Amino acid sequence: MxxxxxxxxxxxxxxxxxxxxxxxxxxxxxxxxxxxxxxxxxxxxxxxxxxxxxxxxxxxxxxxxxxxxxxxxxxxxxxxxxxxxxxxxxxxxxxxxxxxxxxxxxxxxxFPQHQSPKVTGEYEVATTTDTYVDKNRIEEFTNKGDNRFVNVEFWYPKNADGTYPLLVFSHGAYGIKTSNRSTYTELASHGYVVVSIDHPYHSFYTRSEEGTIATISSDFRDEFEKNMNKGVYSNEERYNIIQKWMKLRTDDMNFVIDTILKKSKNDNNSLYQHIDTEKIGVFGHSMGGAASVWLDRERNDISAVVNIDAPFFSELVYKKEMNDFVASSKDFTTPLLNIYSDDVWGQLENNSIYIANKLNNEHFKDAYTTHFKGAKHLSLTDLPLFSPILTNILQGGKADIDKLYCIETENELILKFFDFELKGIGHFTPKETY
Incomplete structure (x- = not known):
């Protein structure tokens, strides 16, 4: 228009x-x-x-x-x-x-006016934001000695009358906590409490409840862009940088989950009282997806994981004698759904960063894997709806898949997966390609 x-x-x-x-x-x-x-x-x-x-x-x-x-x-x-x-x-x-x-x-x-993805659940969805301050961590990006803060936003059933599984989302590099807002809304409308995390200085922009603003770190941006360009860093350097990124991400996610679990016992806020702490799922896009898989290796209370277009960083082992990566030999037993765009699908066989993601990896033999043909990396977020121009610039061209069909189908798949794994509802048999 x-x-x-x-x-x-x-x-x-x-x-x-x-x-x-x-x-x-x-x-x-x-x-x-x-x-x-x-x-x-x-x-x-x-x-x-x-x-x-x-x-x-x-x-x-x-x-x-x-x-x-x-x-x-x-x-x-x-x-x-x-x-x-x-x-x-x-x-x-x-x-x-x-x-x-x-x-x-x-x-x-x-930012054109656009048709919103459908919301199919019975619950009206409410939202609220909060800022958690981690007194056990000093913010490494500012050198001011301040404790690290993590901003979160919740999507949950309004006028809830029961308890609902907790789903924790982590955005991609340069992302924001609302990157998959339509997904959170659809899940919450079906009886989930979804919390999305802004990772300060990995996020494009975040603002705390007290008004503190954090934009993306120039050091992180420089590392990320160099890491994307083959030959700038050695494989050993890339491995060490990935470890650093994932520690920050998983520390944030661990802190948020632990804070929510603590509040569910000690906080009278009705939101926390409606969380079923025995049923926790994690999911994320890109770097957030990698962190979600990694987090499952660290915790025993995660019951389901969705990886959206991300490498299994947690499964990479750097072999100095080969100067390359090999996949971990440890089985991944938590129910896992992988959703890939063309951008990642085309790298599964020829990029060693994705060696653990290969479809023939026996240690992930029970994982569900599906491919959205014609989709680009950002097609699996809400950004193509919100800003097609910005999306095409960031991902280097227009995706062939219909953007509304893509996000609605993705939302439906994620809902059915969590319903099956966390609630025991229905069955889950995704197609290999959409």
Whole structure:
């Protein structure tokens, strides 16, 4: 819709400028009436929900409102066509307005209004945020001696009347805790308490309840980008960096889970009282998926894991004599669902980082594995719906799979998996390819 509105604005401004030049008049009265009409149409479209009000429309609304006010005052004071006609003035005004519309419509274009993934559960979903401060850890990214804080957001059944399994989500590198909001909402609507973690300085942006802001660390970003470029780091260096990343991630996840378990015993907040602490699942995208699998190796209370497009970092063993990675020989016995995009699927056989993910790995013989054909790495998050342009830039092109179908199918699979493994509901037999 943003591009359509911009085209309308461009066509109007150019056509009106040509009309003024041909007739050698300013036609300010006509312009004033059109400004008033444009704002009126915008209000009607918003009230009728054709335009769903959100942050993306704020700048356009302000511009149309100001133009309508100026037009109304001008008509009342009868200031039409007072200024002497000059072609240069018409041209410059037209160019200025075109650039202004490009600016105010940029949020609508970058973050277009979109159809939300369906929510199929019986429960209305509520959300709440919190900040947990880990008094046993000093923040390594700031060198200020402060304790590390971890921001979390919960999605849970509103007006809950029972206890529900706890699901813990970890975002990918540069991600945010709302990266898979539609997944959390769908799960919560079916009777789960979902908590998503912002990993400060691994997250693009996070803000604590007290207002402390943490953006992505330049050191982490530099490490990550170099690690993605083959040949910058040796395999031994890559292995050590991965260990560091995973320790930070799993320490955050362990801390959050332990805090929630403690609050479920000592905190009167109804949210914590509705958590079934005997049924815990973890899941994550990309680096968060790797951390989820890793976390299961550290804890005995995790009953199900979903890995979304991530390597099994926990299963990598660096062999100095080979200068390469081999897969761990330890069986993985917790129920596991792997969901892969084309980006990862194509690396399972030829990238040693994914050696443990290979389909013939006997130590993961009971894992469920499925492939979303035509999907790219970010297709398995909500970002393609929220910002197709930004997604295509970050992942180097447009995915072939329909973005709404992809996320809805992924959400359905994750729900069925957790239902089967944590609640004993139904059966779970995913297709090999979607």
């Amino acid at each position: 943003g591009i359509l509105l911009l085209l309308v604005a461009l066509i109007f401004e150019i056509t009106f400028a040509i009309y003024c030049i041909v007739t050698e008049q300013n036609h300010k009265k006509i312009k004033n009436w059109i400004s008033i009409a444009a704002f009126t149409v915008f209000v009607i479209l918003t009230v009728s929900s054709v335009i769903v009000w959100s942050f993306r429309w704020v700048m356009l609304a302000i511009l149309l409102f100001l133009l309508a006010i100026i037009g109304t005052v001008s008509l009342i004071l009868k200031k039409s066509n007072i200024k002497q006609y000059k072609t240069s003035n018409i041209v410059w005004k037209s160019i200025t307005m075109i650039l202004t519309f490009v600016f105010v419509l940029s949020p609508v274009i970058i």
